Amino acid sequence: MTIQKTAIQEPHYSKRDYKAFWYLLPWIIGFIVLQLYPFIMSFVYSFCDYTVGSNLNFIGLDNYKELFTHDREFWNSLKVTVLFALYTVPGKVILALLVAMFLNRNIKGINLVRTLYYIPSLFGGSVAIALLWRLMFMNNGVFNTMMTKLGLPNISFLGDTKMALPTICLLEIWQFGSSMVMLLAALKNVPKELYEAADVDGGGKWAKFWHITLPQISPILFFAILNQMIQELQNFTSPYTITGGGPLKSTNVLGIMLYKQGFGYFKMGYASAISWIEFVLILAFTLFLFGTSKFWVHYADET
């Protein structure tokens, strides 16, 4: 048995350490075969004219050029996708945090409440629920009927170009339960003594939040934001099922555009190019988040 030194300068790997590769084997295989290979292939496709029925023609940057200069839908889709993420992620996370903080007190039946609030999250990506949403927000759906009864003018939730995107975002925000549960647990984990100490030092509510609560829950908060953001930038099922990208392309996220190009018109090369843009977008957001994390996320084992 070799004793390992935890010196950072000279990693000295024991025989035991190499066993790790056995454990990582499933992932390694999966990574190469089902992730890396397709990833590279689609990159290759994106530089080709690859319509169904033809061969793989290398055309260089033409797909991208077409996307950025000629395509009528692209810039709009980019904008819509970013907006979608910007509405849903802060919406979900902030709401989750607020509700979690509100619930973080001695409430009888807190578990039941937590459970109930979580229920909408069960239906993430569910077609059934997307259909429900459509039915409820239609022009003669139940919400407009309510508005009429209250004497308010009807809103065309799905038909008005300005309302459609927020309505779909609402479906996502409605599902804040999962983030809330995480944050609630994080909140409970903040030692009470810290707050007491703040009281002694004369810290007000805001100071407590800023200097204690936020740093303490920051790892979880970070995870929640990161996770949600990656998911929402890729979201496809909701806008697709509820409005199909309309009206007037106001909900036409990149995912839908890609779908139409790839599986509606079978322009696989072009669709691959779009998918790569989507990827770069997600990468950019992620790197940005990670970059800022240095400034506000405090990990327990990094003191």
Place this chain on the structure above:
Amino acid sequence: MIKERVMIIKKENNGIMKDKDVKDKARVIDYVLIIIIGAVLLYPIIWMFFASFKDNSEIFGSVSLLPTTWHPENYINAWKGSAGYTYSKFFINTLILVLPTTLLTLASSTLVAYGFVRFNFPYKKLMFTLLLAMMMLPSTVVIIPRYMLYNQFHWVDTYMPFYAPATLCCNSFFPYMLIQFLRGVPRDLDESAYIDGCSTFQTLTKILLPLMKPALFSAGLFQFLWTYNDYFNSLIFINSVKKYPISLAVRLSLDSESVVQWGKIMAVAFIAVVPLMILFFACQKYFVEGIATSGMKN
């Protein structure tokens, strides 16, 4: 000054807090607010339930939750399913699809998480970064080449396109979740097991696995949930109706060749989501606490 105090107290405390330490007692108005929020959140589901008993004119005409005339036959019609298969068949298909996928995911994720957390090996940082990076991979980028691959193996129209990625740990969320959890489990237990002569595998199975139960259960529930709700992949890889899981069957009920009875559609939707709710209520402890602890590093 507060910051320093925080650091000191954290170290002393190990950051564990008990329920009785929670801040202030809730007042009546808080309960009222809680109930209101809950009602608003659950309204769509409740509405869906009652709508499933209504006919078209009531779904569009009225505000009241309760139907004036009840149409339980909507459920009978809904269960009949479509295209000659009832929802019994669709449910069974779903189970055959989802359960193995979940179990395979858990197995592979555990192995991979163990590898990352308890070992130090060359290129560890690189591989970990890759693992995380894969979470950002939009499925649309890889789906076409993957389809090609599966086609070559004759896996299309089977459930293999689900089993394979599960076995090969392709969804980085699960290993990540388990890694977060494992990082919070003290190494001393490992060390003592090692000293006692356990192999790495035994350490995993005898010592760590039992400790990981809540995280595993929670991860399993998530994978179950996500696979159950999956639509995109199912539609692409599963072609014959007799293999349709519920998510595809729901879509089938909307075939626009006959007049849409929205009540029946809502019944179909409700049937589709009920199992999730039952599962959830039965396992909520694990579900909810699992999320809670998985995000924690303690």
Place this chain on the structure above:
Amino acid sequence: MKRLTAIALTATMAVSLLAGCGSSTSGTAATVSSDTADSVAASAETSASASSDTAAPSGEAVTLRFAWWGGDERNAATQEVIQQFEDAHPGVTIEGEPGSSDGYHDKLATQLASGTAADIVQIDPETMPTFVSTGDYFVDLNTTAMDMSLFDKDYIGEQINGNYDGKQLGLPTGIAGPAVLVNKDNADKFGIDMAKEGITWDDWIEYGKKVQEQDPESYLFCMNKEYIVNLFVLTMSKQYSGKVFDDQGKLVLTAEDLTKVFDYVKELYDNNVVAPASYQASYTGDDIQSDANWLAGKYVAAPCYISTEDVMAAGYPDANYIAGTLPVVDNAKDGGFASNTPQLLSITNTCKNVDTAVEFLNYFYNDKTAEETLGATRSVPPTEQARSICTENGSLTQVVSDSADIAVAVGGTPNDSISSSEEAKTILYDAVESIGYGESTPEDAAADVIDQLQGLQK
């Protein structure tokens, strides 16, 4: 290279847009650019089983797969016919694979390319050219024992009805075309005559105004942008220009003519002949059948397809329905309202028991019991024999029969393969949507569309 072509072909997948395909000629036609000889060879090679015509000796167990799309009535009727055939032919099992029209053809394209398609398949005649041009997938029924004597020779001789260069690659399942389903009670209430001879497009605008004056909550037509394009825009364009694209794939339609058409579209919206665009947004494609206003009887008429008239009527059953007449512009170059089969049935080359499959089709099309069972679930039947049976037993309603007569009388050329493509139609849908929302003028929209359509030329 063969693999790459296989890749390209197999890359067509499920989930189409909500502008789904009805039992007729709208919607998700899979578009494929003109193929190369390679793809024909490639697809033949990559087929899971070689195309062989092995007949099953009688008495051996044979299993066939039959794929179609449709609603509940059609599914039930088809299953019954299958059952009848199986009873009469012990040892033969036919596995029905009914599906939703949504994504049906995307899936079929994939299956054809990978050789996993069913033995007998139902196909949208507007999508068929795509399949025919990318591969040799279908059996030429002329080379089989298929009895086609009951069909009208000219009818099955048309390409849109399955005849490609002399090869009968599919048989029509019926006669379908555009129709106007009129709620006579409403029409009478508002004092308009939708069934008059020589009705004009402008008449419809006038009627629309009349309806609105009397009841702002009612509209003349139940439509959405997809239906406006398929039933009005393409039709009127053909009436003005003769064709949209010619046989060589060149754009014939002019910006001038298209502007006239779009002017009409604008009038439809401005005068509230149809519901506002923002309302229509909730019902795209064939979802129009569940338009709440229609279900509440607030429209006077629904332009639709002969094959979907019964479905629409069932949505609001408490009315008397009649067939509305179809307008033609002055000096029209073409009738514009094309009737052709709503679906084709074909036998794929991967079928291992072609003789049995042919026997089934013979039963399906020519047997009286089968025809009685099937009724009009695939619209007006293609053979005279079937039509008389259906009229007798009432499955062919008066409305549908009248509509068929009206459509055939006006006539018209079917859409060419480019204008029936998903891409072309989407260009038109977007343009109509934009006019509906007041975002662009008819002139600008027309110029824009012509510009885009030119990009689709061969």
